[in-house]
Amino acid sequence: MGTMLTRPPGHRRDIVLRPAATAMVLLAAGHPHETIAVPGVALGEEDVLVAVELSTVCRADAEAARGARRASTPVVLGHESVGRIIALGDAGAMAVDGSPLRIGDRVVWSATVSCRQCDRCLCGRPQSCRSATRYGEERVAADRELAGAFASHVQLRPGTAVVRVPETLPAAVLAPAACATATAWAAVARVRRHRDLGGTRVRVHGAALLGLTVAAIAVELGAVVDVRDPHAERRARARDFGATGFDGEPDAVIHTAGPVTAATVEAVADGGVVVVVGGDARDADSPAAAPAAGRKTGDGAPDADAADLAVLALDVARLSARSTTIAGMQGSTAGDLADAVAFLAGRGRAYPFADVVGSIVPLAAVDAALAAATEPGAPLRIGLVPGP
Numbered sequence: 001m002g003t004m005l006t007r008p009p010g011h012r013r014d015i016v017l018r019p020a021a022t023a024m025v026l027l028a029a030g031h032p033h034e035t036i037a038v039p040g041v042a043l044g045e046e047d048v049l050v051a052v053e054l055s056t057v058c059r060a061d062a063e064a065a066r067g068a069r070r071a072s073t074p075v076v077l078g079h080e081s082v083g084r085i086i087a088l089g090d091a092g093a094m095a096v097d098g099s100p101l102r103i104g105d106r107v108v109w110s111a112t113v114s115c116r117q118c119d120r121c122l123c124g125r126p127q128s129c130r131s132a133t134r135y136g137e138e139r140v141a142a143d144r145e146l147a148g149a150f151a152s153h154v155q156l157r158p159g160t161a162v163v164r165v166p167e168t169l170p171a172a173v174l175a176p177a178a179c180a181t182a183t184a185w186a187a188v189a190r191v192r193r194h195r196d197l198g199g200t201r202v203r204v205h206g207a208a209l210l211g212l213t214v215a216a217i218a219v220e221l222g223a224v225v226d227v228r229d230p231h232a233e234r235r236a237r238a239r240d241f242g243a244t245g246f247d248g249e250p251d252a253v254i255h256t257a258g259p260v261t262a263a264t265v266e267a268v269a270d271g272g273v274v275v276v277v278g279g280d281a282r283d284a285d286s287p288a289a290a291p292a293a294g295r296k297t298g299d300g301a302p303d304a305d306a307a308d309l310a311v312l313a314l315d316v317a318r319l320s321a322r323s324t325t326i327a328g329m330q331g332s333t334a335g336d337l338a339d340a341v342a343f344l345a346g347r348g349r350a351y352p353f354a355d356v357v358g359s360i361v362p363l364a365a366v367d368a369a370l371a372a373a374t375e376p377g378a379p380l381r382i383g384l385v386p387g388p
């Protein structure tokens, strides 16, 4: 991508970048970013250096920037990105499919770096690794500047899931893969551990990018989907992602935003499953009492009332009698990321993922992008591109 690489003699792992890489550093929450130049990197044996093509602003970034989410500053935010490999450590690195990565490969990568050795990694939850670090969350340190996506380059560490992506897919489709798309895939997969999705009625709470992606994936796997969100324009968008609504009780509920209420949980049909993948009791985007997208008349599910928001007082006898499963989950595995990319490259092309990034601005405009990301009526994603 126009970067000249030099390896000074005697320092095989040191790479000089011309022009220097740039990273946007958040010095402290509520303060503007500062641009730093990173003229070189010390590439570890299995590290991968990626030149960023496009990064997208996730809600978590916007929350960290304004102090609504704890961040160890100074930090380079950003964990949704697509880019191209420009250098590899001496030992090389593997893609998730087991093939060796090469210079020039276009890739996406996991938000989490996991150890691959702890009990959680070994039991299939690398995203909850006991020694996990996450791109866009690590405090900037010497030789650790390029650890977030809001930069011209990202230095990928061993324990990162790297997935090669097709040249034909737009960057706007691919950038959110590591967070929104992979997490959506994981949430639907969680339901599939209980039941096949063919003919299943799935209710999704929240029509931000995560909820919309859940909807499209579930529809493609045979489900009928109803999306609930308090915002009318988001509900309208849910139809574009396959939500048609349905009558009667959902067989599965996937909760992506807002408070989980007793009504949310108890709405699920006999033998049903409730997957909680996001949400917050203090969330201003509460889907409580929201009308459904594409919903037909006569939906029998009870709507939440204000009392439900304060205490999640579940009817335990009902849950027991109905064999309800409630599953919490977070993040995604390497396999989820690979499946998410395969979905975007395949059946996902039927949905408007290319329109998800509503505006693209230069990296230097990161403060404005972060502020705009949480404005009412903001696009699902704002993109950041390196360069002037």
Ligand SMILES: [Zn+2]
Binding pocket: 058, 059, 060, 079, 080, 179, 180
């Ligand atoms: Zn995210």
Ligand SMILES: [Zn+2]
Binding pocket: 114, 115, 116, 117, 118, 119, 120, 121, 122, 126, 128, 129, 130, 131, 132
């Ligand atoms: Zn681990």
